[in-house]
Amino acid sequence: MVKHRNEDLVGYRPSPKYSYTTFNGEEFGKKGVLDEVDFYEVINEDIICTKFKDCNFKNVKFKDCRFVGCTFEDCTFADGGVVFENCILIKEDTEQSPSLNKKDNLSCGFYNCKMYVKFLNSDISYCIFENCKIKDTAFEQTFMKCTIINKSELNMITIKDCDMSGLKMTNYYITNLDFNDDYKTKFDEKTYFDKIPIKERTKQEYEGVYMTYETLADKFKENTLNNNFGEYYYLAKCTQRKSIKKPIPRFTSTIAWLTCGYGERPEFALFSGLAIMVIFATIYLFTGVTIDEAKDIHYTLSNMGSLSLPEVIGDFNETLNLSVGMFGGVGANNGQPSEISYMVSNFEMIIGIIMMGLGIGTLTRKIVR
Structure with a gap:
């Protein structure tokens, strides 16, 4: 797409300010900690094949924007945060001929970023988040099909009515995961959450990891994926056992694990x-x-x-x-x-x-x- 940048891109109008360029060490938005109504707004822009490196995004709202093949490296989304509202971060249709039944799935990537973000009614399918620190972030009514989150730390994550079919989370560490659904967040058989590593080995950490597994298990059960529910329920009970300090409850939990794997083995x-x-x-x-x-x-x-x-x-x-x-x-x-x-x-x-x-x-x- 960069090679043929001067040719017409079907269905897109590349932004002359943001497309086909590299931003290195620049700041976008307004300084200070502002409310969302006071954010700097980027509206209805098609941002094509742009590389943001070591950039700071402060109090920015991207609204009705489309991102194609963009990468964010070593970027910081700070202060009041960044909002992606009604944004599409993927280009599915192909420019090659013949195009019938073919898709490009050109998505965006976030690498080594510190993120304080809100994705609202957006499409971040096939996006990659790698080595990111994602904190106080919300995903609301957002398509997250086949999104990959790898080697990242997540804290205070809120998910509401999203489509997480095929989402993969691997080598991650998460605390405080909450599903605040009005309807239902969608999981399927390919939705996968890796085991959460234990770092501090404290009672508080074990309880937090246990609650995360239990939340995931309940969400799989809500999507009638009972076999997936059983696996995360087993992980939840194993982690809960390690958080029990009283000898009798810990003993009974150990017996339940040894005899039948909490009903799952x-x-x-x-x-x-x-x-x-x-x-x-x-x-x-x-x-x-x-x-x-x-x-x-x-x-x-x-x-x-x-x-x-x-x-x-x-x-x-x-x-x-x-x-x-x-x-x-x-x-x-x-x-x-x-x-x-x-x-x-x-x-x-x-x-x-x-x-x-x-x-x-x-x-x-x-x-x-």
């Missing part, structure tokens, strides 16, 4: 069940088991030193056989528990019934989704 029930059977098989070695009324297995500190490895393996095989039967609720086979082991086996049987219920319930839930 059916394989956890399998692994936990196998571990429980092995643990109880070891306990039976010390509480006592009778094999066909001919052999008693009862390990003590005094007789353990005289046992060989093949004997230990054989005895463990018998106690494991008993443990599997008790866990499955089918009873004993060759091995019979001693009086003390009866109490242990009853306890294992109760745990086994509960674990099988949890495992089947979690698996069914995932299959239904």
Whole structure:
């Protein structure tokens, strides 16, 4: 487009002041901290293939403007902030022939910028935000289709009735995310939010990250994306567990995670069940088991030193056989528990019934989704 800048651009009137140029270290707008009604306004301009480098935007409102292929590098959007109202930051139609069913998707990029911005009723589809610090920023009634936010820090972000289909947020850190919808912000199966890294490892940070995951999970559920909801719900509960300081609630949360992954990981029930059977098989070695009324297995500190490895393996095989039967609720086979082991086996049987219920319930839930 720069090469053919002197040719007519279908549907566009490039701004003679702002298009096809590079602004380096310049300031736009008004100084001071002003209300939005007093902002410097840029209205109905087509800004084509412009590079803003190390520029300061202060108290500026872009209204009914179109940006095509523009980049903002090391720019600061400060003081009272910057407003993009009814702006389009993408050119979808192509200049090449034939043009039927073809799109260019020429978007804009923000790199290493400090942003205090409001996007209102705008289209920022396919835009790239990389290494940006985005604070006190609002996205209202804005198309954000396939927008990429990468390696950026976000703080105090408000989203209202936006289309975030295909949006990708990767390698980011976010605090205080709020959806203030009157209708519904749209997510789809390709909308993706990466894991949020933990930096300070404080209770306050864990709670903030937990609330962010929970907010995202609720929004996926609102868009009937139940499988996505489950994944972010799982991340939320895992983060919440790390913020719990009281021992009993933390213990119960840990058990819920180990046994079924908060209802989202059916394989956890399998692994936990196998571990429980092995643990109880070891306990039976010390509480006592009778094999066909001919052999008693009862390990003590005094007789353990005289046992060989093949004997230990054989005895463990018998106690494991008993443990599997008790866990499955089918009873004993060759091995019979001693009086003390009866109490242990009853306890294992109760745990086994509960674990099988949890495992089947979690698996069914995932299959239904």
